[in-house]
Amino acid sequence: MSKVPTRADAVQLDRLDRLAAYRARFSLPADVCYLDGNSLGALPRGTSARLHQVIEQQWGHDLIRSWNAHGWIDLPQRIGAALAPLVGASADEIIVCDSVSVNLFKLLSAALRRNDPRKVILTEASNFPTDVYVAQGLVRTGVSAAELRVVPRTELECNLDEHVAVLLLTHVDYQSAAAHDIRRLTDQAHRAGALVLWDLSHSVGAMPLSLADDQVDFAVGCGYKYLCGGPGAPAFAFVAQRHLPQLESALVGWMGHQQPFAFAIDYRPADGIDRLLCGTPPILSMMALEVGVQLIAEIGITAIREKSQALTEFFRQCVEPWLAESGLRWGSPLNPTQRGSHLSLHHPAAHAIVQALIAQRVIGDFRAPDLVRLGFAAPYVSFVDVWEAADRLREMMRTGSYDQPQYHVRAKVT
Amino acid sequence: MSKVPTRADAVQLDRLDRLAAYRARFSLPADVCYLDGNSLGALPRGTSARLHQVIEQQWGHDLIRSWNAHGWIDLPQRIGAALAPLVGASADEIIVCDSVSVNLFKLLSAALRRNDPRKVILTEASNFPTDVYVAQGLVRTGVSAAELRVVPRTELECNLDEHVAVLLLTHVDYQSAAAHDIRRLTDQAHRAGALVLWDLSHSVGAMPLSLADDQVDFAVGCGYKYLCGGPGAPAFAFVAQRHLPQLESALVGWMGHQQPFAFAIDYRPADGIDRLLCGTPPILSMMALEVGVQLIAEIGITAIREKSQALTEFFRQCVEPWLAESGLRWGSPLNPTQRGSHLSLHHPAAHAIVQALIAQRVIGDFRAPDLVRLGFAAPYVSFVDVWEAADRLREMMRTGSYDQPQYHVRAKVT
Numbered sequence: 001m002s003k004v005p006t007r008a009d010a011v012q013l014d015r016l017d018r019l020a021a022y023r024a025r026f027s028l029p030a031d032v033c034y035l036d037g038n039s040l041g042a043l044p045r046g047t048s049a050r051l052h053q054v055i056e057q058q059w060g061h062d063l064i065r066s067w068n069a070h071g072w073i074d075l076p077q078r079i080g081a082a083l084a085p086l087v088g089a090s091a092d093e094i095i096v097c098d099s100v101s102v103n104l105f106k107l108l109s110a111a112l113r114r115n116d117p118r119k120v121i122l123t124e125a126s127n128f129p130t131d132v133y134v135a136q137g138l139v140r141t142g143v144s145a146a147e148l149r150v151v152p153r154t155e156l157e158c159n160l161d162e163h164v165a166v167l168l169l170t171h172v173d174y175q176s177a178a179a180h181d182i183r184r185l186t187d188q189a190h191r192a193g194a195l196v197l198w199d200l201s202h203s204v205g206a207m208p209l210s211l212a213d214d215q216v217d218f219a220v221g222c223g224y225k226y227l228c229g230g231p232g233a234p235a236f237a238f239v240a241q242r243h244l245p246q247l248e249s250a251l252v253g254w255m256g257h258q259q260p261f262a263f264a265i266d267y268r269p270a271d272g273i274d275r276l277l278c279g280t281p282p283i284l285s286m287m288a289l290e291v292g293v294q295l296i297a298e299i300g301i302t303a304i305r306e307k308s309q310a311l312t313e314f315f316r317q318c319v320e321p322w323l324a325e326s327g328l329r330w331g332s333p334l335n336p337t338q339r340g341s342h343l344s345l346h347h348p349a350a351h352a353i354v355q356a357l358i359a360q361r362v363i364g365d366f367r368a369p370d371l372v373r374l375g376f377a378a379p380y381v382s383f384v385d386v387w388e389a390a391d392r393l394r395e396m397m398r399t400g401s402y403d404q405p406q407y408h409v410r411a412k413v414t
Numbered sequence: 415m416s417k418v419p420t421r422a423d424a425v426q427l428d429r430l431d432r433l434a435a436y437r438a439r440f441s442l443p444a445d446v447c448y449l450d451g452n453s454l455g456a457l458p459r460g461t462s463a464r465l466h467q468v469i470e471q472q473w474g475h476d477l478i479r480s481w482n483a484h485g486w487i488d489l490p491q492r493i494g495a496a497l498a499p500l501v502g503a504s505a506d507e508i509i510v511c512d513s514v515s516v517n518l519f520k521l522l523s524a525a526l527r528r529n530d531p532r533k534v535i536l537t538e539a540s541n542f543p544t545d546v547y548v549a550q551g552l553v554r555t556g557v558s559a560a561e562l563r564v565v566p567r568t569e570l571e572c573n574l575d576e577h578v579a580v581l582l583l584t585h586v587d588y589q590s591a592a593a594h595d596i597r598r599l600t601d602q603a604h605r606a607g608a609l610v611l612w613d614l615s616h617s618v619g620a621m622p623l624s625l626a627d628d629q630v631d632f633a634v635g636c637g638y639k640y641l642c643g644g645p646g647a648p649a650f651a652f653v654a655q656r657h658l659p660q661l662e663s664a665l666v667g668w669m670g671h672q673q674p675f676a677f678a679i680d681y682r683p684a685d686g687i688d689r690l691l692c693g694t695p696p697i698l699s700m701m702a703l704e705v706g707v708q709l710i711a712e713i714g715i716t717a718i719r720e721k722s723q724a725l726t727e728f729f730r731q732c733v734e735p736w737l738a739e740s741g742l743r744w745g746s747p748l749n750p751t752q753r754g755s756h757l758s759l760h761h762p763a764a765h766a767i768v769q770a771l772i773a774q775r776v777i778g779d780f781r782a783p784d785l786v787r788l789g790f791a792a793p794y795v796s797f798v799d800v801w802e803a804a805d806r807l808r809e810m811m812r813t814g815s816y817d818q819p820q821y822h823v824r825a826k827v828t
Contacts, residue, residue: 032477036478055644056462059644059645064777068825099693100694101667129668132680136681137681230698232698248554251519251548251551257543260543267546267551278516279514284646368677
């Protein structure tokens with residue numbers, strides 16, 4: 001297909017799509033092209049019934065006994081085990097709890113301690129802000145006397161010197177979708193004596209990962225994007241087995257104690273990954289996340305990656321013929337193996353364009369200062385969705401209809 | 415009523431109870447005496463419908479737009495505002511997020527920084543373990559070069575010397591239910607130049623608090639006990655207005671930034687209490703908590719305290735006549751103004767007694783090494799519940815029927 005694709009082409013691609021049947025496993029409004037699964041994953045159909053059961057039967061009826069009877073106490077490990085094959089790790093290297101930011105703090109403080117006396121956290125200026133904020137908070141308040149070095153993406157490698165304790169990077173960039181080569185950078189960091197901490201928020205559930213094979217030391221990732229765990233779903237933390245016995249985080253709590261219910265006065269960390277637990281995890285949100293993770297694992301991460309690459313390439317084919325004259329400009333790598341599962345387009349009126357698209361039932365998002373960001377979550381996005389989105393965008397750019405006052409109004413979250 | 419109360423007395427007390435009608439607002443199994451609301455609050459009847467709406471309508475249908483359209487982004491402040499009257503604070507001094515442990519870490523690190531160059535965290539040996547663990551983690555990993563001093567309860571006051579930066583205490587003891595005098599200890603700490611951080615987990619929602627009047631500096635509290643927010647519900651953090659402008663926590667994240675969606679590379683804390691936010695909060699669990707907080711606020715904290723004192727005193731009347739010969743021994747203050755809303759009883763076979771009570775549909779809990787702990791959550795516990803619990807306990811202690819092998823088996827959570 002080198003010509004401009006038609007709607008019939010999209011229909012045909014959907015017919016051939018082996019994942020097409022999974023769309024029915026998600027609850028999505030019929031008339032919406034939802035291209036924001038990279039920000040908030042769609043709702044799995046099973047979630048509502050599961051939460052109803054957890055609330056009415058487990059909490060309401062079985063009450064406190066549910067901690068044992070319904071395995072609430074094992075949820076962080078159970079969801080971790082379900083996640084493990086998606087990231088290429090062992091079940092006992094992953095735990096689900098807290099938020100990405102909180103888990104970053106735990107692992108960053110632990111990595112610094114593990115690589116003492118080195119003090120430098122190295123990261124890139126285009127990293128997701130919370131990753132940098134967490135490091136700044138830790139440095140400013142004197143944890144481990146650490147030091148933060150923020151450099152342009154192109155200068156990461158030449159900054160891997162003998163002072164770097166931890167290389168802190170996000171795998172897939174939240175703006176451009178550019179994917180770092182985890183294996184290569186991890187290897188380079190190790191050669192320089194540094195440890196690596198990868199934020200997988202924009203890749204987990206969208207593409208296969210191989211943390212063990214790539215010798216990754218530490219990682220965190222988000223539950224509410226491609227894992228479809230629901231708004232603000234808890235996050236996960238990965239620690240390679242070789243680091244677990246000595247791992248010491250600055251942030252600990254009773255759920256990470258070797259015997260939480262012995263109520264001893266001295267903190268003794270649990271033997272394995274459990275030591276990363278801190279307070280009591282939010283069970284309702286955890287249960288919703290479990291449904292999402294199970295569904296994504298069932299669909300299969302290799303098939304998801306294959307389809308998401310096909311979706312993003314199809315979108316490119318649809319828009320390429322008129323893109324230059326529209327004023328839109330690619331903000332993502334053009335090689336599908338070098339990017340994640342979303343595409344970004346620069347335009348000075350990006351905010352208004354996104355708002356106008358939403359008014360036309362094409363939901364993407366705006367990222368400051370000038371990005372239209374569109375996510376292609378393979379489990380529920382169809383080729384017709386993609387064609388429709390491209391078609392409405394084309395019409396909008398042709399007529400300039402996005403340039404209306406109401407589309408310039410900024411909401412609190414944009 | 416100085417004679418031994420009869421079941422008819424209990425029925426009569428329920429008839430006179432102004433809060434009796436609220437029991438129907440909770441979903442509880444009909445044949446259960448639930449005396450463990452101090453560990454997991456009962457399910458408000460409104461929660462399930464609320465979560466169904468949040469999941470199906472807000473997440474499933476309105477998708478990412480719900481952050482603005484349904485106020486997800488304001489939930490931490492909104493629940494905080496609903497909580498404020500329950501603790502005697504202003505709406506802009508409370509925020510709901512993360513767990514008690516994580517919030518303790520934030521405030522402890524901030525308090526140390528605020529009271530620099532003092533270094534000592536003073537707490538008592540009988541504090542809830544996670545409070546001590548959080549302090550230990552912070553000290554061991556070198557945050558602010560702090561030092562931890564753990565002393566017996568009776569030696570707290572004489573340890574308030576010129577080195578103490580923060581006095582870290584739990585208001586109502588999780589074992590004995592003994593309540594500290596917040597106002598007096600806060601005042602003493604201030605005279606000694608220390609700041610105070612109160613953990614209100616076992617008092618919020620059970621008794622009125624007056625954080626502002628008592629000049630409290632910092633506080634945290636639990637959402638899943640008396641606030642009926644659901645298993646592992648998020649926690650809250652309180653910071654007195656006078657400390658907010660300079661407050662610096664070691665643990666920060668994008669949700670606490672002045673402009674989270676500007677995605678700036680430098681962390682600039684939000685002006686007020688919002689700066690205590692870190693990662694994205696778990697919206698489903700937050701929504702369930704909001705239902706609980708609204709219901710407790712509607713019932714009224716003064717009425718709740720009054721009834722819970724009547725319930726615990728009624729229990730004492732029921733068991734006092736046979737207590738001594740049963741081998742059970744009070745582990746709680748006998749003066750109801752000096753304790754929270756639960757009662758503890760020592761017995762060498764406490765674990766088996768609790769298990770046998772549960773088998774007889776009286777749900778309390780065991781706390782190591784030898785405590786039978788019974789909670790009296792006024793919104794849904796009736797005087798008949800209390801009478802039945804006392805009656806079954808009496809019979810069990812008379813016959814020794816708790817001493818059976820199955821009651822000695824320890825589950826993971828006990």
